[in-house]
Amino acid sequence: MLQRSLYEPILTSKLEPDGAWSLVGRRCFACGATDVGASEWCARCGATGGELFALPTAGVLWSYTIVRHRPPGDCRLPEPFEGLAVGLVELNGVRVLAPLQVPFGELEIGMPLSMEVHPLYEEPDGTAVMSFQFRATPVGAVE
Amino acid sequence: MSNDIVICGAGMHAFGRFAAESYGDIGRVAAVAALRDADVSWCDIDAAYVSSMYLPATSGARILKPLGETGIPICNVEAACASGAVALLQAINGIRAGSIRLALVLGVEKMPRGFMDPGMIYEPWQIQMGLCTNPSYWALRARRHMYQFGTTEEHIARVAYKNHRNSVRNPYAMYRKEFSMEEILASTLVCDPIRLLEICAPNEGAAAVVVGAADEVNAREGMPVIAACVHTVAGYAADWRGPMAGISAAGGHGVSPTTATSRRAYEQAGMGPEEIDCFEVQDTDAFCELEAYEELGLCQAGESGKLVEKGATEIGGCFPVNVSGGLVSKGEPIGASHLGQLVELVWQLRGEAGERQVRNAKTGLAHVLGVGGNCGVTIIKV
Numbered sequence: 001m002l003q004r005s006l007y008e009p010i011l012t013s014k015l016e017p018d019g020a021w022s023l024v025g026r027r028c029f030a031c032g033a034t035d036v037g038a039s040e041w042c043a044r045c046g047a048t049g050g051e052l053f054a055l056p057t058a059g060v061l062w063s064y065t066i067v068r069h070r071p072p073g074d075c076r077l078p079e080p081f082e083g084l085a086v087g088l089v090e091l092n093g094v095r096v097l098a099p100l101q102v103p104f105g106e107l108e109i110g111m112p113l114s115m116e117v118h119p120l121y122e123e124p125d126g127t128a129v130m131s132f133q134f135r136a137t138p139v140g141a142v143e
Numbered sequence: 144m145s146n147d148i149v150i151c152g153a154g155m156h157a158f159g160r161f162a163a164e165s166y167g168d169i170g171r172v173a174a175v176a177a178l179r180d181a182d183v184s185w186c187d188i189d190a191a192y193v194s195s196m197y198l199p200a201t202s203g204a205r206i207l208k209p210l211g212e213t214g215i216p217i218c219n220v221e222a223a224c225a226s227g228a229v230a231l232l233q234a235i236n237g238i239r240a241g242s243i244r245l246a247l248v249l250g251v252e253k254m255p256r257g258f259m260d261p262g263m264i265y266e267p268w269q270i271q272m273g274l275c276t277n278p279s280y281w282a283l284r285a286r287r288h289m290y291q292f293g294t295t296e297e298h299i300a301r302v303a304y305k306n307h308r309n310s311v312r313n314p315y316a317m318y319r320k321e322f323s324m325e326e327i328l329a330s331t332l333v334c335d336p337i338r339l340l341e342i343c344a345p346n347e348g349a350a351a352v353v354v355g356a357a358d359e360v361n362a363r364e365g366m367p368v369i370a371a372c373v374h375t376v377a378g379y380a381a382d383w384r385g386p387m388a389g390i391s392a393a394g395g396h397g398v399s400p401t402t403a404t405s406r407r408a409y410e411q412a413g414m415g416p417e418e419i420d421c422f423e424v425q426d427t428d429a430f431c432e433l434e435a436y437e438e439l440g441l442c443q444a445g446e447s448g449k450l451v452e453k454g455a456t457e458i459g460g461c462f463p464v465n466v467s468g469g470l471v472s473k474g475e476p477i478g479a480s481h482l483g484q485l486v487e488l489v490w491q492l493r494g495e496a497g498e499r500q501v502r503n504a505k506t507g508l509a510h511v512l513g514v515g516g517n518c519g520v521t522i523i524k525v
Contacts, residue, residue, distance in 0.1 A: 007268035010388055033379070036389025043391070044379040063290070065282035066335045071273040073261040084273050088283055088390075096389040097274060109290045120271060131272055 002127040006120055009038040011132050015054040021117040022054035023096055023132065036094050057115040058137065059091040064100060064107050076121045089113055089134050099133040112137040147357035148235055149366040150523065151245070152181025153489040158348035158473045159317040160256075166198055166347075170206035170251035173349035173479075177247065181353035185210040188353070189243035191217040192233045194226035194250045195478030196263075206251060223264075224425060224511045226250065227481025228374050228519025231354070235372055238356050245355040250483065252476030254345040264514045269388070278342055278428055280387070282334035285430035289336065291445065294433065296336050298448030300327040302429035303341040303471055305457060310468025312498040315483070317346055317474040341429035346474030350482035352489065367492045367523040370506075371411035375404045377516020400518035401438035401510065408508070408520040409440075416440040419522070420504040421491050422462060423484035425512045426469040435510060436464070439520075458501060466491070466499045481519055484509035492525045 005011045005021075013021050027034050030047035038052055064087040070077070077084060085100035085107060100107065101116075113134040120131035154176020156169045170193070178185060185207075193203025204217045220230040227250040234246035261275035269275050288294045304324050310316035322330075322340055330340040357368065380390055380397035409415050416439055424439065426432040433447035441462045442450045450456060456464035467473060467487040470480060488507030490496045496504075506524045511517075 006271065007266070010268070033391060035391050063283045063287035065279050065286060065337075066332070067273065067276045067279050068332050068334065069276070071261070071270070071276045072257070072259075073265075073270040073275060074267065075273045075275075076271045077273045086274060086279055086283070088287075094389050094391050097387050099272060099274070109287070 003119070003130050004127055006129050006131045010036065011117070011130065015052060021130065021132070022057065023091070023115060025053045025055040025094060026050050027053060034093055036096050055091045055094065055096070059089040059096070059113050059115070059134065061100075061107070061109055061111045061113055062088040062090045062095055063109060066104055087113075087134065101133045101135045106136065146239070147368045148238055148354055149357045149360065149368050150352050150354055150485070150489055151183065151360055151366060152177045152179070152353040153486040154178070154180050154351050155315050155483060155486045156349040157315045158346055158476055158479070158483060161347050166202065166251055166253040167206045167209070169253060169347060170249055170349045171210065173251070173351040174207060174210065174247060174249050177351035177353050183245065183353060186213055187245055188213070188215060188247045189245050190215055190234070190237055191247040191249065192220055192230040193217065194220045194230035194482070195252050196221055196223060196226055197252055197254045197477065202251070203249070206249070207247075221478070222374065222519070223515055223517040224477055224480060224513025225374050225517040225519035226478045227485070228372060228511060228521055231352070231482070231485070231521060232372050232374055234354050235369065238354065244359050245353060247351060247353055248482065249349065249351040250476075250479035250481065251349040252478045253347040254476060259345055276334060278334040278337050281428050281431050282337045284434065285336055288430070288434070292448070294448040296328060297324070298433065298451055299336065299341060299429045300324055300338075301451045302426065302432045303327050305451070306426060306429070306432075306465050306469040306471040307340070309458065309466050309499060310472030313468050313473070316468040316472050317344070318472045319468075337428045337430060341471065343427055343470035343475040346476050348474070348476040348479050348483065350479050350486045352482060352485055365493055365525055367489050367525050369521065370414070370524045371408040371520070371522040373404050373408045373411065374517070374519045375400055375407070377518070378403065399438050400516040401435060401512055404518040404520045405439045405510065408522050412522040412524070414506065414522070416462070419506050419508045420463070421466060421488065421501045421507045422464045422510070423467060423469070423487055423507070424464055424510040426465060426471045427475065427513070429471060431512070432464065432469065435512070436462075439508070439510060458499065463501045466496070466501055477513070481509060481511045481521070484511070485521060485523070488523055492523060
């Protein structure tokens with residue numbers, strides 16, 4: 001099945017040699033700052049020129065909330081809506097805002113998490129639009 | 144000769160829901176009230192700056208031209224929750240530049256019910272993923288604060304309790320209803336740990352001030368002077384960039400927009416937080432006010448829960464905050480919220496705030512913070 005990224009500047013399959021999905025990090029050549037997402041300009045110093053790299057898929061939960069009502073607008077989450085856990089996940093020096101696939105009662109700041117991709121919805125031609133979320137890393141899992 | 148800019152008049156249309164009134168009607172009520180209060184006529188105004196976020200193009204001119212087509216510049220200003228501060232700043236700059244003598248600054252809003260239209264501030268992919276519920280951005284910060292400093296849900300609820308109770312004495316607030324701590328803590332969770340009675344509602348309303356150079360406008364005794372007015376947008380890694388995709392955590396936090404903006408405002412005004420008699424601060428939700436205590440310098444980082452617990456921010460405390468009821472109980476008509484804060488402070492500084500008067504108030508600080516890390520801080524004094 002054909003797949004595409006929901007938003008290529010944040011989620012891509014072009015940075016890992018084996019074509020695996022990853023979140024996009026950017027390191028500025030001028031000042032060394034790292035940030036999330038492909039951008040022409042550095043968020044810290046404004047310089048152009050930087051390298052994109054695959055952010056690690058393993059991270060740690062920095063904070064979370066549970067959105068209790070269906071988000072407004074063109075939300076593609078499945079019905080019925082039963083709440084959405086959202087977290088800031090720390091990945092080696094940057095924090096990424098992401099949905100969490102964690103039972104609400106198990107959410108805990110500092111818990112180890114792993115990034116995974118999933119089809120958020122399908123386009124009319126059958127292309128799967130891929131999004132990302134984080135899940136609790138099983139105890140004893142080896143990276 | 145002084146370079147002071149004075150607030151010659153202030154006026155408001157209540158914040159709430161007004162099905163029978165257009166945004167033009169609402170805006171003109173506040174504008175006319177401010178003109179009357181300043182004892183000037185619309186024909187005396189050299190320029191008008193109108194802040195809103197939800198109104199259509201040229202709404203400022205559409206609101207004000209019915210008062211008389213005097214041919215002055217009327218422009219619309221938008222900077223999310225800081226819109227009103229930016230409109231005021233335009234007037235200040237125009238007066239300082241000598242091109243205008245007297246300006247009207249008006250904030251007006253008429254927003255639909257419920258969550259704000261996410262398309263105005265989020266990218267389509269964020270909306271599709273469901274990352275576009277506004278209170279979630281504060282909720283994440285609240286949860287982290289609880290983890291890091293031991294702040295409790297009761298501390299957060301205490302802010303809502305205080306503000307709702309204060310609003311009973313404010314005829315310009317939307318709810319004007321006191322809630323018990325139990326009722327607040329039992330209200331529906333919107334984004335954990337933030338609950339329905341701790342959150343502000345987008346609504347409708349307007350507020351206006353007439354400002355001018357002190358030596359040009361026959362400044363009267365007791366007219367508040369603008370001691371500082373600063374607007375900034377959050378910088379890199381400032382930790383408050385909602386809506387966000389990510390922030391850099393490397394090297395710790397950047398300086399938060401409230402800290403950065405208030406530092407500059409205190410410097411401009413030549414005074415610190417301990418010299419401010421009353422504060423009107425952004426309380427999009429109750430936690431947001433706690434965070435403002437710390438970032439405006441009312442207490443050390445992590446101490447805001449204790450500050451509200453011991454009553455320091457009550458009307459009789461050492462730092463009265465949101466004696467108007469704040470946005471939690473007034474509602475937040477975004478373009479009008481900062482000017483609403485200022486009108487309240489003008490009344491406080493003139494000793495006209497009635498039942499909610501802060502005793503002997505001589506200085507006041509208004510603070511707003513919103514989308515994109517847009518922050519505005521204005522300090523006035525008599």
